[in-house]
Amino acid sequence: MNKNIDTKKIIISNPLKLDCGKEINNFPIAYETYGELNSEKSNAILVFHALTGDQYVSGKNPITNKDGWWSYVVGENKPIDTNKFFVICANVIGGCMGSYGPSTINESTGKQIGTDFPIITINDMVNAQYELIKYLEIEKLFAVVGGSMGGMQVLQFVANFPDKAKLAIPIACTSSHSAQNIAFNELGRQAIMADSKWENGFYSNYKLNPDKGLAVARMAAHITYLSEKGLQEKFGRKLQDRDSLRYGFEADFQIESYLRYQGSVFVDRFDANSYLYITRAMDYFDLSKQYKGNLSDAFKKTKTKFFVISFTSDWLYPTSENREIVIALNSIGADVGFVEIESDKGHDSFLLDVPSFLKTLGDYINSTYKIINERRI
Amino acid sequence: MKEEFNIISNLIEKNTRVLDVGCGNGDLMKFLQENKTKDIRGLEISKEKVQNCLSKGLTVIEGNAESDLKQFPKSSFDYVILSQTLQAFLNPELVINELLKVGKKVIVTIPNFGYWRVRLQLLFKGTMPVTENLPHEWYNTPNLHMCTIKDFYNFCSTKNIKIFKSIALKKSRISEINKSNLNYKNLDSHLGIFLIES
Numbered sequence: 001m002n003k004n005i006d007t008k009k010i011i012i013s014n015p016l017k018l019d020c021g022k023e024i025n026n027f028p029i030a031y032e033t034y035g036e037l038n039s040e041k042s043n044a045i046l047v048f049h050a051l052t053g054d055q056y057v058s059g060k061n062p063i064t065n066k067d068g069w070w071s072y073v074v075g076e077n078k079p080i081d082t083n084k085f086f087v088i089c090a091n092v093i094g095g096c097m098g099s100y101g102p103s104t105i106n107e108s109t110g111k112q113i114g115t116d117f118p119i120i121t122i123n124d125m126v127n128a129q130y131e132l133i134k135y136l137e138i139e140k141l142f143a144v145v146g147g148s149m150g151g152m153q154v155l156q157f158v159a160n161f162p163d164k165a166k167l168a169i170p171i172a173c174t175s176s177h178s179a180q181n182i183a184f185n186e187l188g189r190q191a192i193m194a195d196s197k198w199e200n201g202f203y204s205n206y207k208l209n210p211d212k213g214l215a216v217a218r219m220a221a222h223i224t225y226l227s228e229k230g231l232q233e234k235f236g237r238k239l240q241d242r243d244s245l246r247y248g249f250e251a252d253f254q255i256e257s258y259l260r261y262q263g264s265v266f267v268d269r270f271d272a273n274s275y276l277y278i279t280r281a282m283d284y285f286d287l288s289k290q291y292k293g294n295l296s297d298a299f300k301k302t303k304t305k306f307f308v309i310s311f312t313s314d315w316l317y318p319t320s321e322n323r324e325i326v327i328a329l330n331s332i333g334a335d336v337g338f339v340e341i342e343s344d345k346g347h348d349s350f351l352l353d354v355p356s357f358l359k360t361l362g363d364y365i366n367s368t369y370k371i372i373n374e375r376r377i
Numbered sequence: 378m379k380e381e382f383n384i385i386s387n388l389i390e391k392n393t394r395v396l397d398v399g400c401g402n403g404d405l406m407k408f409l410q411e412n413k414t415k416d417i418r419g420l421e422i423s424k425e426k427v428q429n430c431l432s433k434g435l436t437v438i439e440g441n442a443e444s445d446l447k448q449f450p451k452s453s454f455d456y457v458i459l460s461q462t463l464q465a466f467l468n469p470e471l472v473i474n475e476l477l478k479v480g481k482k483v484i485v486t487i488p489n490f491g492y493w494r495v496r497l498q499l500l501f502k503g504t505m506p507v508t509e510n511l512p513h514e515w516y517n518t519p520n521l522h523m524c525t526i527k528d529f530y531n532f533c534s535t536k537n538i539k540i541f542k543s544i545a546l547k548k549s550r551i552s553e554i555n556k557s558n559l560n561y562k563n564l565d566s567h568l569g570i571f572l573i574e575s
Contacts, residue, residue, distance in 0.1 A: 307431070326438060327448040333394075335418075338438040339427045360428045367434030 022118040030098025031090035035082035048146030048153035054097040079362025096271035115201025147171035147350035162302035174321040176286040185279035188217030215263030227313035227346035295328035306336040311349040393455035399462035403430035446475040464520040477575035491525030491563040526569035542572040
């Protein structure tokens with residue numbers, strides 16, 4: 001949450017017109033960078049984070065003191081090697097890690113904005129981050145990469161800025177949030193809003209925090225990030241620190257204890273209102289609708305190379321939805337590669353140590369970088 | 378393999394748009410990329426092979442030619458290549474029709490089941506043929522619809538598919554197939570290469 005984080009931050013002074021109709025200006029974007037920008041400025045990769053991610057992709061996250069959320073992918077000698085690439089990641093607007101969001105302090109009142117914060121969309125997030133790219137004076141990114149909501153931002157970025165990235169890698173995502181996706185997000189939001197400490201979103205005014213509701217939201221969501229097989233293999237019916245059932249409602253089972261733990265650590269680092277706003281942005285995401293029902297039109301103006309990746313056991317953003325992106329790109333003859341990676345780790349596969357994913361992603365990025373540089377596009 | 382790649386490459390004009398269906402580990406794609414055109418895509422059913430291709434920076438899609446060729450617009454490639462894969466499909470006729478839709482021209486190569494070495498195995502040994510080119514046993518072969526050069530030649534004329542060029546390969550010897558030498562080439566070649574158009 002917006003504790004006084006020592007984070008890199010810029011203030012965007014250009015007014016940004018949001019999809020909801022409101023306009024924002026002089027708002028902060030918090031970001032982090034890794035590696036060095038080369039003199040031709042041709043090695044920049046913009047990484048977009050997912051729902052509960054932040055700008056701390058790699059290394060130690062100063063807030064949680066844990067490894068960055070994509071440490072398997074980004075870092076020295078990792079698939080996205082920071083010895084070679086300049087990696088940028090910004091906290092999305094609506095987030096709670098320093099970018100403009102519901103926990104930002106309104107200077108005129110001295111209080112958090114709370115639910116007076118405007119509804120934002122994936123489109124708004126991407127437009128805000130483009131301001132950062134302009135600030136960094138990068139004319140053309142080598143790649144835009146992201147999984148889950150990060151993948152949605154990749155798609156939106158290329159649609160909005162067709163000549164600003166040579167390569168786009170949307171991972172485990174969709175071009176339009178499904179009824180099931182919306183349903184799970186709504187469950188999370190209702191859990192937060194049902195917490196009496198939510199106070200219609202102005203909890204910070206009362207020094208309250210709807211942490212119970214937020215923890216339940218996280219627990220429910222966490223299940224959707226795993227697979228049935230993964231859960232069964234990891235937990236089965238194993239008991240937590242006991243030899244027999246206690247005939248009560250304590251966490252008898254390891255899976256219960258695990259979910260409770262996931263919920264409890266989450267509330268320490270994430271703002272409940274941000275959870276509401278960001279899940280709403282995901283639910284509103286429907287790229288084909290933005291293009292009158294024709295997803296291909298979103299990519300008509302771009303020469304960007306695409307590489308779409310899905311995972312076999314991801315039922316939240318299943319292969320079929322990732323394939324729709326591939327089909328839309330193929331139908332306009334775009335340059336698109338696609339693979340479904342074998343993994344039983346569910347949607348979370350893109351964040352975890354899945355060797356065939358890491359190898360394919362790393363090799364692809366590196367050989368494409370080489371090919372593109374050789375051709376001097 | 379090298380001879381087949383050379384023949385295919387010679388059938389393709391420079392800087393055209395090419396799709397390699399059943400591209401395997403991308404060897405042909407790499408060869409064509411170096412010699413003919415940068416604008417080349419692949420379609421492959423095996424995850425592992427797709428990953429190998431992508432690792433080399435090749436643009437390949439994991440998919441099945443029988444169901445996934447539909448997503449490409451009509452005539453979106455100058456050439457579509459199907460190298461030694463036709464016999465592995467459930468419905469080769471459907472695949473050929475899809476290829477002819479997607480590609481302005483189609484290059485099909487066929488391991489020839491009419492080759493005399495293949496024929497001799499069945500005739501004298503009385504067992505299903507196993508050769509250098511067709512290395513599988515009957516119980517584990519991926520090949521569902523083996524055909525001969527003559528079969529494919531006749532198929533094209535029955536279905537009114539234009540044959541622009543038909544080439545026979547024996548070891549590294551290359552020759553043209555025509556109506557008058559068809560029976561001989563069908564006996565004496567291990568591979569047939571056809572450039573066709575609907």
